[in-house]
Amino acid sequence: MREGSLDAPVRHPIDWNDPDFYDEAKLDEELRRVFDICHGCRRCFNLCDSFPRLFDLIDESASGELDTVESKDFKPVVDACTLCDMCFMVKCPYVPPHEFNLDFPHLMLRYRAVEHRKGQRAMGERELTKTDRNGKLGTMVSGLANWASSEKNTLTRPVMEKTLGVHKEAALPKFTGKTLVARAKANPPQVDAAAPAHGRKAVIYATCYGNYNTPEIGEAALKVLAKNGVACEVVYPECCGMPQMEQGDLPKVAHKAKSVAANLKPWIEKGYDVIALVPSCALMLKFEWPLIATDDPGVKALAEATFDISEYIVDIAKKEGLAEGLKPLDGAVSVHIACHARAQNMGQKGAELAKLIPETKIGVVERCSGHGGSWGIMKDNFEVGMKVGKPVFRQMKQNGDAKYIASECPLAGLHIRQGIERSGEGEVAPELAPHPVVLLAKAYGLA
Template sequence: MREGSLDAPIRHPIDWQNPDFYDEEALDAELRRVFDVCHGCRRCFNLCDSFPRLFDLIDDSESGELDTVASKDFKPVVDACTLCDLCFMTKCPYVPPHEFNLDFPHLMLRYRAIELKKGEVGTAARQLTETDRNGKMAGLMAPVTNWASDRRNGLTRPVMQSVAGIHKEAELPKFHGKTFIKRTKDTAPTVNKEAPASGRKAVIYATCFANYNNPDIGTAARAILAHNGVETEVVYPECCGMPQLEHGDLARVSEKADKVASVLLPYVEKGYDVIALVPSCTLMLKFEWPLIAPENEKLKTLAQATFDVSEYIVDIARKEGLADGLSPLDGGVSVHLACHARAQNMGQKAAELMKLIPDVELKVVERCSGHGGSWGIQKENFEVGMKIGRPVFRQMADGGKPKYIASECPLAGLHIGQGIQAQAKEGEPLPETVPHPVILMAKAYGLSY
């Protein structure tokens, strides 16, 4: 039960095609209305850096209230928002249908959409969002790209910081020349027709990260599903648009949603479930796309058919039961529940997934890692992100007990691994960072992928 409202939270469509959406005076009035409510509540003080910045801004003002805060000083509050949605989904008692009607993340999104319209989003920041172009180019010369992007490379990383705004110490994902899509063309796992879930069909939306940066996530997931009787197809029309959403480019997101849905929907019509491999992308398909283009019926249908990969495997376990063959792992696991997984309101699916492994020694950490997509690698945010993540690093490391750490968000996993290494005492064993919990499940099954 929520304090402030007795009803389940609902979210309104984002009215980005209305000219009033870009009215700066109306935006300022809404910022002040919402910030005043937040200032009086403060339940979100420990979620991200937006709220401490907001509360300090007001507390340090002449009157100690919002009336003596200049509107130009709101920008650092907006810039600190990673659009994780946790304030809306887990903390705020005043979300709709409450009469206060607060949606803090989408208000930050509106601010950024206006910045973009005014040409105030830097070129370097926007180029980082072009994940398909960047992934294809980097994959053509993956060894060189990965050498240049290594955070220990004192020659190239300072240049990247100056030119692209990427902090020279931030751990970056690797690139692969042989993408997930290319791998699926070479081999397809044999489907276990005797498995309890035989008869299920699913189309895997590869996502830009699994396709270009870590195809093992996709091949491991596909191997697990095949072992459990699920026939799969793999498609990747293009990125879901989450990187563009971070900068308020709602028109681009709407275009991407329509293109991706046009490819996925025919599978849904043939009885396939849809699986996304990264929770940020699943969140887009399930929730953000239908709010950005509410008139697009394709998106509503697709949202109802979409599962996060951990959610889908747990669904098999609950409804049909898993195929035999799971064995204990050779060490304990710390699993991190990513913010964009928590925002899907589906429960602790990564934890439930790991508990399917026999005799698993499991520690579950449910707190923001401080990464926030491309936010955490930027030079102005990296150190803040590492500070936010310290409690997570400490809990995940658990005094050197776990052999493996894994996050549903592969980028958060890299960030956590780096944080654990930075905080480790001399001689303290470091856990192995695994890109996604499904890889540990594939390991427990003894599957080749």
Template sequence: MEGSLEAPTRHVIPWQDEAWYDEAALDAELRRVFDICHGCRRCFNLCDSFPILFDAIDESPNEEVEDLSAEQLASVVEACTLCDMCFMTKCPYVPPHSFDLDFPHLMLRHRAVEHRKGNTSFADRELAKMERNGKLGSMVAGAANWATKEGNALTRPVMEAVMGIDKRAHLPPFLDTRLTNQAPALVPPPNPDGPAFGRKAVIYAGCHDEFNDATPGLALVKVLAHNGVKVRIDHPDCCGMPLFENGDMKGVASAADRISAHFAPMIADGWDIVPLTTSCALMLKFEWPLIEPGNEQVQTLSKHTFDVSEFIVALAKQTGLVPIAEMPAAISVHFACHARAQNMGPKAMEMLRLIPGAAPALTERCSGHGGKWGIFAENFDRAVKVGKPAARNLMKTEPAIVVSECPLAGPHLRQVIAANGQTPPERIGHPIEVVAKAYGL
């Protein structure tokens, strides 16, 4: 039977069960799933995991998954960015189908086994220490930004040799003042005449927002306060997405426990939680409850977490918004994978359509960046190749503005647009920045 008559569902991730780490069982499950993928091939154009798998099978002696070596299986896993698009948009065999296929969480399981064996690379381990890296980088922002800037012929070749970070890859510059340290002076009081007066929202600043780019956060607080929402910005810790990419399940569970405990009293007091970054929202809403199913605070946080665009659209429907000035503009919108994976629809498009005169157009292709995956020398050319269709589509209508809900996708897409021989926009920021601009904020 192909497809299922019921809505897709996901299983709890049994990372505390010893059987989940059994390598023979993992090998058998990889081959079972890869054989189903081989017979289907609908995901051939999503990422390089599938072409790598299909080419390996086609070039094998009997064109069978059983012909593949453990190293060939691992190469499929290494190319996966955990974007979730195969599960969310393509696969007809996800649970509750009897084939019970969850490709991204199988890739996660393989990484968890390798992480437990100590096989996570030094660079992956160190880059996943987001809090430490962010704090150190912000303390010496001038020197750090000089050292990490593309084109620095002194430091970037050394970084490539030591850490494997491609010297051409864009690395986010550090803020000299963290977002939460800026917030007390910059968060405005709620507009008492705003239609959403009485609502309260905690903006959860992810690591990129806290340490690298405060622009989306400051735009959001202004838009919310202008509409009457009482706002605060918190950064209790990293959501653990980089650890998740490494298969460090214990590290992710620890982050879930600590951050959900931080937000629990606020939720009880009527605050909504709004992560600035789509990857953080995905972790809080969907991944953490599967990793910590017995933690009531994690489950409660999941139910009270809203993506930025999702929250603004909900306000527009529930309370209305302060009228937005007309802003005629063609806007290309990159639908980031971790926004799509939240299964809420293209809320950024809905939000931008609230601006009179705006003409947003959606691009649903992957940027190719994939968290920290795309900055490595072994992956950078592939990341550019994967992102080229998205970059071409974004620039097809010669837009006045290009936006993406993913803070890493934006700078990477600028590089890909340039690689396509076009002039990239000065900035590819978050859609909320456009709303703030339309309000004159």
């Protein structure tokens, strides 16, 4: 129950077409209103670095109150926000419909939208958001790209740090030599017509990360779904726009929402469910797009048809029952529940999926890993992200018991694995699975 309201939290549309949205005086007024409420509450002090920065800023001011804090000093508070939505979803008692009407992440987004319109976002961050361009190029020369981006490469990584602002020690995702779309076309799984869920059909939205970086997530999902009778197609029109949203480029996000929704509309009309492989992308399709592209009925229809991959398989398990053939894994599993999975308000579906594996010890960690999309790899943020993630790194190892670790967010998984390795003092780190569905495929003997 939320303090001051018995109603479920609601989010208002993001009115980015209104000129007042970009009015800096009105933005500053709203920042001060919200920050003053946060200062008096402080319930979110341990969620991310935004709130400690805000509270330190106020405490160290001349009056110890917000009135003696200069507006120019708000930027570090904004820059520390990863748009994880955890303050809105799990902590803040003052979100709508409470009369205080707080939405801290979307206020930070508004600040970045003003910066973006003024051309003030960093060049390196802007280039990193071009995931389709980067993915296509990286896939074409995956060997060279993966060599250059390796944190062990003392030749190229200092250059990347200087030119793009990417911390030279941050683990970066590898590029595949063959995209998920190409793999699915070349080797479509055979659907088991005798399986309990036969008759379901779904289109898998590959996501930029699933298509260019970790196609094994999509391949595992396709095999598990086919085993359970679900006929699947893989599509990838373009990126969901989460990287652009992090930078405040709301016009680009709206364009992507309408474009992808138009591409998927024929599938939805034919009765296909839509499955997103990465929780950040599922969050965009389900919740963020309808708040940004409010005038597009196709975006609304897509939101209503979309499932997270963990959510979808758990739904099959509950309604039809899973196909037989699951075997225990050869060791314990530690599952991280990603923030953008939690923000979907669907429960711990990644953990529920892992617990479908018989006779296998499953540990669950529900806490921010400290990564936050592209935020965690930047020079100014990497060590902060490592500090935030320390409790997760420790818990994921389960006192040395876990053989496998997996996060629903593959980027968070990379960050967690690196954090474990950095703090392990020579110990062997657990094996990283890019998503719990990969472990379910392994339990089926399909990996």
